[in-house]
Each structure stands twice: as structure tokens, then as C-alpha cells.
Amino acid sequence: MRGSVVPVLTVVCGIFVIWYAAAVWLNAAWAYDKAARSGTELSTQMLIADTWSQDKPKLPAPHQVVVEIWETTAQKKITSKRSLVYHSWITLSATLLGFALGTGLGIALAVGIVYNRTMDRSVMPWVIASQTIPILAIAPMIIVVLNAAGISGLLPKATISMYLSFFPVVVGMVKGLRSPDQMQLDQMRTWSASGAQTFWRLRLPASMPYLFTSLKIGMAASLVGAIVGELPTGAVAGLGARLLAGSYYGQTIQIWSALLMAAALAAALVGLIGLIQRITLNRMGMA
Amino acid sequence: MTGWLIFALLVWAGGWWLNARLAARPATGFTSLIIPVIFGLTLIAVWEGVVRGFEISPVLLPAPSAIAARFAASTSILWEDFVQTVIRGALTGYVLGCGSAFLIAILVDRYDFLRRGLLPVGNFVAALPVIGLAPILVMWFGFDWQSKAAVVVVMVFFPMLVNTVQGLSASSSMQRDLMRTWAAGYWTTLLRLRLPAAMPFIFNGLKIASTLALIGAIVAEFFGSPIRGMGFRISTSVGQLALDLVWAEIVVAAITGSAFYGVIALIERSVTFWHPSQRH
Numbered sequence: 001m002r003g004s005v006v007p008v009l010t011v012v013c014g015i016f017v018i019w020y021a022a023a024v025w026l027n028a029a030w031a032y033d034k035a036a037r038s039g040t041e042l043s044t045q046m047l048i049a050d051t052w053s054q055d056k057p058k059l060p061a062p063h064q065v066v067v068e069i070w071e072t073t074a075q076k077k078i079t080s081k082r083s084l085v086y087h088s089w090i091t092l093s094a095t096l097l098g099f100a101l102g103t104g105l106g107i108a109l110a111v112g113i114v115y116n117r118t119m120d121r122s123v124m125p126w127v128i129a130s131q132t133i134p135i136l137a138i139a140p141m142i143i144v145v146l147n148a149a150g151i152s153g154l155l156p157k158a159t160i161s162m163y164l165s166f167f168p169v170v171v172g173m174v175k176g177l178r179s180p181d182q183m184q185l186d187q188m189r190t191w192s193a194s195g196a197q198t199f200w201r202l203r204l205p206a207s208m209p210y211l212f213t214s215l216k217i218g219m220a221a222s223l224v225g226a227i228v229g230e231l232p233t234g235a236v237a238g239l240g241a242r243l244l245a246g247s248y249y250g251q252t253i254q255i256w257s258a259l260l261m262a263a264a265l266a267a268a269l270v271g272l273i274g275l276i277q278r279i280t281l282n283r284m285g286m287a
Numbered sequence: 288m289t290g291w292l293i294f295a296l297l298v299w300a301g302g303w304w305l306n307a308r309l310a311a312r313p314a315t316g317f318t319s320l321i322i323p324v325i326f327g328l329t330l331i332a333v334w335e336g337v338v339r340g341f342e343i344s345p346v347l348l349p350a351p352s353a354i355a356a357r358f359a360a361s362t363s364i365l366w367e368d369f370v371q372t373v374i375r376g377a378l379t380g381y382v383l384g385c386g387s388a389f390l391i392a393i394l395v396d397r398y399d400f401l402r403r404g405l406l407p408v409g410n411f412v413a414a415l416p417v418i419g420l421a422p423i424l425v426m427w428f429g430f431d432w433q434s435k436a437a438v439v440v441v442m443v444f445f446p447m448l449v450n451t452v453q454g455l456s457a458s459s460s461m462q463r464d465l466m467r468t469w470a471a472g473y474w475t476t477l478l479r480l481r482l483p484a485a486m487p488f489i490f491n492g493l494k495i496a497s498t499l500a501l502i503g504a505i506v507a508e509f510f511g512s513p514i515r516g517m518g519f520r521i522s523t524s525v526g527q528l529a530l531d532l533v534w535a536e537i538v539v540a541a542i543t544g545s546a547f548y549g550v551i552a553l554i555e556r557s558v559t560f561w562h563p564s565q566r567h
Contacts, residue, residue, distance in 0.1 A: 007404030015408075026427075058427065118303070121310040121319065122326035129323075129545060136418070136502045138540075140509070141533050144525045145347055220414045227416055231509050239419075247422030247510050255422055263415045270414055 098161020106169025176207025295336025380439025454488025
């Protein structure tokens, strides 16, 4: 792990250099255009200064995005409609609700699949097939239909998040609940353990590493679901709405700041699960 | 009205009973195929029964029969959307994205510094909501399919890169030493040992990318699109409450997604026939 700090930093620095260079390259046309209209000649230095400070650049420079994020998080009241914290919270709440629902559904389905042969044979193929339906594609329909049925706000978005996050949980939990080998199951039988005891004392603890791996994937997926679920509501609130509004009005800096916020959110949530995983597995003596 | 509900209940019970009987028998290729099919047909029959029984408005949930009728009536629209979104957008992006990720992966594998630097970053990016880049790419590449292909390239690139790099380190050092004793150079080792050993991982990446590609192409159309394409049709038809057309598009998307995934799985089976997971 320690050996990769320098390479990672180098790569990240490389990305920033490319980003700044690309900002000059992509925004140059507009800068030249502006200079030609006002009849001035652009020196290289002026060109760079201009391309890094345009209002609606094709690609905003990193510092512009950072400034925008700072202005919309720290310098705005969090109740304000223009605060990025407010929008992040809208998205985060849908993500977390959907994630909780998806995890619950996923675990329930996994238990059913492991313990019921009919369910295993008939449901499991459909659980897999269900993921080939691009749910994100039908997100608008779900939102509008639930809206017509009188359900709006958090729940429709959470439904989409749930659909995206339950699949990794089902797959991981089925694998995990089946991970105790025959020898361990036989051992439980020699102790004349009941079915419930085998489940709580052996199968469930054994599935924990699989569960946490799935939860990380599910959390990331659930955030994507919440963001896309915000698109068809006509850009009201949330990070997805910020993306859509930004694309309507050409506010590239706004798009990028919403994007970075979403990235930070995803990283924080996945990191949090990773932390819980380490603590739990440590206390269970598995890590 | 209640007749339809009773019908739905009976079909459900009958289908479950049949499946329970079949599942209790020793598994054969036939039963493992027929059981999910029966389950799926039961679901469709229950759907039809419930929609008719409760007289649910077609604006909320159209019956499967209505969807099928609409599907048959608008095949030309569906085909046009399919060509625009799947062939032009998703497939182009998929080929470009997976191809470039594969080449970069070999480069990354060649230089250990890059591997240690780029791989954590790649892992990180793969977990981010990359789909959010769609509005930016639509701005850069215009409204037509090129921007959709670009979104797909970005979405499939990192999962494919991470999987390929991981796969390239799948061969054991003992096997590599053996290649060295045969005086095999880097490229010979790569072609004869490491790429074949990487195939299970590469196909894993290709499979993940296949579902992402379709999603990316459709969602990108929500951010601006010419007047055709599956994402465009879905979002506008929802606005017009023409839900039967939306469901017809969903059927197309589901079939396309499954077929895409299935084709890759089939190729995988013939390429990685030696892998334990393929033995039955």
C-alpha cells in the first residue's frame, strides 16, 4: 500500500496537468473569437488567463470548479436552494433509503433462495435477467407512474436505487450463505443444531465478508440510481437536477461541481462501508 | 372482474406447484430451462389478471396484451430507435471503450509504476457515478449518436481496464518462470501465457461493460437527443402518457440487454472452456 503513494500522486498530478492543458485547448476558440471581435491581439499569457477564467467554458479549469464548490457549500446557507449541500442532502436521503430497502430485499431474497429449492430454481435466473433490463432507462417511467399514483418525493427515487442495489446483495449473500463447507455443516449437525441455529451461528456470520463487498457495490449503484431518478422530475432539487439544469443553461461549472460532489459522496459512502467492514470483521476475528 | 383475479391466483398457484414438483426432481438441462420459463409466464399471466381484475388504468400500468399489440403495431419506430441507440451509440462506444481499455491495460501492465499509480485511481473512478458526465459529453460531441458513444466509452473504460489489468497478473510466477526458462520474451509470454490466463477476467469486464453500454447510451439521450433513440422515445412517451409504447421500448431494451450479455457469455464459454467455472 505504502509503495503506491508516489505513483498515485504522480498519476493524479498528471491528470491535473492534462486537465489544465485541455481547458486551454478547448476554450481557446471562444477566447480567440472574443479577441477578434474586440480587435485585440492575444498573447499566450493572456490566452491562458482567459481560458482558465471564462464564465461558460467548454471545460472549466479545476480551480474554477473548486471555487464554485466553495461558494455553494460553505458560503451559502444550507437551507438555500442554491446550496450544494441542500442538493446533496436530497440525493443522499434517496440513496440511503433506497440502499436500506435494497439491502433488506436482497438479504430476504438470498435467504429464500438458499433455503427454498423451488425459489432457487425459478427466481434466481430472473434475478439475473432483471439486471439486463436497463432500469436507469425506465427511471422516467417509474417516476411519472408513481407520481400519477400519488406517490412523489423521496420514495420513487428510492425505488430506483433499491432496484439497482438489491442485485449485488442477492448475488453476494447467496454466495456467502452457501460458503460454509460440508464439514462445517456436518459439525453443526453433530451438535444437533436446529435450522435456525445453523443459520444464525454459522451461515450468517460466514456470509459477512461477501455481504460487505456487495454493500460497497450496492451503495455506489444506489447513488447512481438516485441521481438518474432526479432527471425526469424536471430539475427541481438534487445533484441530478443540478446536472440537468446545468446542461439546459450551459452552466458547465455548475455541472462539474455537482459531478465532483457526487464523486465525493460516492467515495465517502463506500469508504464508510469499508470502515464498518474492517471494524466488524475485526471483532468477529475474520480480518 | 373478480374472475380475472381468481384466474391470476389460480395461475400463480398452479405455476408454483408445477415448479415445486419439477424442482424436486434431479436437475437436468431441461428442468433448469423450463422452471424459470414457467415462472416468467406465471408472472405475465398474473400481471394480465391483476390489471384486468382491478381495472388498472393503462396510464399507470398497461396489460401485457396491450404492450404486445403496441409492439407489433410500431415495429418500424422500435427498429429506428434500436439502430440509433444500440447499433450507433452503444455498440460503437462499447467497441471503442473496451478496445482502448484493453490496449491501455497492456501498457499499464508493462510499466509497474503506471500499474501502481493508475490502478487505484481506476478502481476509484469505476465506483463513481460516471453517468453524470453525460451532459458534458453531450455538450462536447453534439446531440447525435457520437456523444452517446462517448458516454459509453467513458462508462465501460474503467471497469474493463481494472479487470484486464487484474487478469494479466493472474498467471502464477511459477508459470512465468517456466516461460523464461524456455527463453520466451515479453511478447511471447504475453500472447501464449498471460493473455489466455487473463481471459476469465477480461470476459468478466466485457460482461459488466455490456450492461453499462446500453444504460449509458439510453441515459445520455435524456440530456439531449435527435428525434429518435430509445431514451428519447421513453422520455417523450412518458410525457404523453403513452405507456404501452414505453413498455414496448423496455421489452426491446431487455431483449437487447439479455442477448448482448448472452452472446458474450457464449463466446466466453468457447474461449475459456478450460476454466473451472465452465466445467459442469
